Amino acid sequence: MTLTLDExxxxxxxxxxxxxxxxxxxxxxxxxGLLGPNGAGKSTLMKMMTDQLKPSAGAVRYEGRPIASLGKSYRHVLGYMPQQQGMYADFTGRRFLWYMAALKGLDRKTTAARTEEWLQRVNLEQDADRKLGDYSGGMKQRLLLAQSLLNDPKVLILDEPTAGVDPKERIRIRNMIATLAGDKIVLxxxxxxEDIxxxxxxxxxxxxxEKIAQAPPQAVLAMAEGRVREYRIREEELQAFQEAHRVSQIKRDSGGIWVRVVQDEPLSGLPMREAAPSLEDVYLHLFQDAT
Ligand SMILES: Nc1ncnc2c1ncn2[C@@H]1O[C@H](COP(=O)(O)OP(=O)(O)OP(=O)(O)O)[C@@H](O)[C@H]1O
Ligand SMILES: [Mg+2]
Known part of the structure; x- marks a missing residue:
């Protein structure tokens, strides 16, 4: 199973x-995990991978064949959760899933079984008969995720699935995605x-x-190796320090403040300790100047 993007x-x-x-x-x-700042092109890329948008040049291929030529048969293996989607406020959660299943061409028996399964897996069975107009942002996200999985897709494209979802549900969704991924391509x-x-x-x-890297998490973390340090400063120095340096974290303890900085060269004249890079540090290191 391969999905390829060719120029x-x-x-x-x-x-x-x-x-x-x-x-x-x-x-x-x-x-x-597709990671990049606002406006980097993530949603545009995903729309091309789901055949919503035609590339100006190049091709997306599934199992070696351009998705544009696969039409319906690609749609059958595809699940897509868009970043933004209009949802009819008068629909109930359950009705919305039935409606989406119909658009995907699922038969009644499959629809009934999958709808109930996914309502339960995204923790919405209690709210299935409430109208979407009364759903919270996090509930809508979970319903949109459920919708993308109704056809048991082989290719699952999720555009910011946990936006606006509280930590408990986010962890649940994250674990669900990890579980699903055994036999699927998930982007x-x-x-x-932290999710990624x-x-x-x-x-x-x-x-x-532009793609600037594609690598396992450990290799991406290594991109900031040796550049992450924490410095001891005093409370009254904090503001000026932040204006002068790229601070990724501020920690207070009984001895004062540790500020975490991602920078090629160490600063002199301050108590310092080396730190292991986090993905946030790498993000800051790579995207600090990006708009
Ligand atoms: N329909 C459109 N017409 C013209 N320009 C667009 C359109 N959609 C997106 N863009 C532009 O394309 C660039 C990439 O946008 P895109 O939405 O793909 O980024 P993104 O990485 O998904 O950002 P975000 O993190 O904010 O969701 C931006 O400069 C944006 O203004
Ligand atoms: Mg986007």
Missing amino acids: VTKLYPGRKTPAVRSFTSELTAGVY LATHVV EAIAKEIILIRGG
Whole structure:
């Protein structure tokens, strides 16, 4: 099972620079985290991978065949959770899933079974008969995730699935995605770096529409190795320090403040300790100047 991106480019009409530029990648079963700042091109890339948007150049292939030529048969193996989606406020959660299942061409028996299964797995069975207009943001996200899984997809594209979801549900969703991933290609765009760090087989970093790395989490963490340090400073120095340096974390203890800085060279004149990079540190290191 492979999904390949071959020099995929998207230039939106009226724009001078492409939103996605010569993007090449190969995905096999497992979870891939797509990480990049706002406007990096994540959603655009995902729309091309789900055949919602035609690339200006290049191709997306599933099992070696361009998805544009696969049509319905690609849709049958695809699950997609968009970043934004209109949902009819008058629908109940259960009705919404039935409606989505119909759009996916599932028969009644399969729909009935899968709808109940997913309502339960995303923890919405109690709220299944409430109207979507009364759902919280986190409930809507969980319902959209359930919708993407109704057809038991082989390729699952999730555009910020845990946006607005509380930590308890986020962890539940994260674990669910990790469990599902055994026999699926899962691509997950998120800004919640701990989610990716915990479950991704590989992390794909995107900036300004270009892929800047694709590697296992450990290798991505190594990109900031030797650049992360914590310094002891006094409370009254904090503001000026933050204006002068890229601070990724501020920790207070009985002895004062530790500020964490990602920077090539160490600062002199302050008590210092080396720290192991986190994905957040790498993010800051790579995307500090990105818009
Ligand atoms: N329909 C569109 N028409 C023109 N430009 C667009 C369109 N959609 C997105 N863009 C532009 O393409 C670039 C990439 O946007 P995209 O939504 O793919 O980024 P993203 O990485 O998903 O960002 P976010 O983290 O905010 O969701 C941005 O510069 C954006 O303004
Ligand atoms: Mg987006």
